[in-house]
Amino acid sequence: MTSVLRIEHGAVAFSGRPVLRDLSLIVHTGDVLAILGANGSGKSTLIRAALGLVPLSDGSVELFETPLRRFRQWRRIGYVPQRMGAGSGVPATVREVVAAGRLGKRGFLRPPGARDRKAVHDAIAMVGLGSRAKDPVATLSGGQQQRTLIARALAGEPDLLVLDEPTAGVDAASQEAFAHALRVFVDGGGTVVLVAHELGPLRPVVTRAVVVHDGVIAHDGPVPEPAGHHADPDHDHVHPHAPDHGEGFWGTR
């Protein structure tokens, strides 16, 4: 089985403070991997390091079996950041934002072809925003804005989707729309890495879960059953300082 993402002995520190240390993870083609863990445990840092947005202080990252430094096939990756970028000083329509997700595939300086336009249109329809395509994203609800970002990632027809808390604080309707889009993507052979606070309707789609705790992977396997209120990943948001817990959350350390 080919690996889509391989992190070996990865370490990340922010101004000397280690957030990830000696973390290893392999994601295979077809995996639908959920990354769980307390707030501030380093889930976002993990995927940002995997995408080269945060430098590793130690260890290595491979994407599609290519070292990150030499990796050029970015069009194979669809990234959904935790929230929309800062560039909201000027209104932009849903279609304009989603079309930005097609640029990697389209190629630099190429005008859009019929296929590009169709991919953008289909991605918007996939997340159920067909009727809002010409509306400014700022007028959408938080959940609809999140769906716009997912459509942007889908528009490039990627092989790997990397999503950072796509369902956090999102209304039930948007969660269902997202679960549907994800199922279609996975049925088409796609690989998914998603950070999730609450799996909710995504739970049946997820095939594997890892738990980040104390800078390393503390669990790797099936989605862990909530072993009580405190160990429940769905409830870790009540512990804003979770990394300070002395005991291993998941009893594995």
Next chain:
Amino acid sequence: MDLFERALLGVLITGLVAPSLGIYLVQRRMSLIGDGIGHIALTGVGLGLLTSTQPVLMAVIVATLGSIAVELVRSRGRTSGDMALAILFYGGISGGVFLVGLAPGKSNANLMAYLFGSPLTTTEDDLIVMAVLGAIVLLVTLGLRPWLFAICQDEEYAKVSGLPVRLLNLLLAVMAAVTVTVAMRAVGLLLVSALMVVPVAAAQQLSRGFAGTMLLSMLGGVGAGAGGFFLSLRLDTGTGATVVLTAIALFVLMVLAGPLLRRRKRVSNGSAGEPPEWVLEG
């Protein structure tokens, strides 16, 4: 072409070009950067006057270097960057005033012309330079719109998309410097930024998307340029300042008219509710 035609044409070129570049700065919420680059360009003007080379040429060179420095500070994202920019900008304008003072045949009128514009002194050569530089800026801001939109809207996402983010950022920085120089003659270095920003602010009161905002802001820039130019002739006031005030009047008008126009649209659209089409799977 007579004096007034040259002056008007210069103002119109500025009104067309400045918002097409400024919209990207506004999108990044960096509306004041154009002002800073204008400050830096004054050092170039001073150098030009001192060494009796073309002030415009020196302004382009110094503004470009300054703009690239600004971009490097921005892309590092340091919190101390704010201070670095302040020092760069104030150093730029002080350096300009200082160098003009050293120049032979120094005159404050000369300095005022560069700070606040003097379209009536536009020569045929000036106009050719403005037209060529303006065309280059438009080629980039219009031709690369999807890519520049992407890096200004969400830079990290653009990186993960594999776009040449660093190259595009540098290109944008250089074009900002060129725009400042194009606008220098018409509205002056202290008012350049206003024509980059105010027409965009006016346009977005009406528009719904980025492309629409861009088009409207360029129209608004040309409109304010023409209106302000004729007004300044009638009232015998400074052209640059009058053009900027006209643009601001346009902005206020749009702020007042925007809600009315939007309400009309909403009524004609019917209810804006979202149909539950996504519930039907498959």
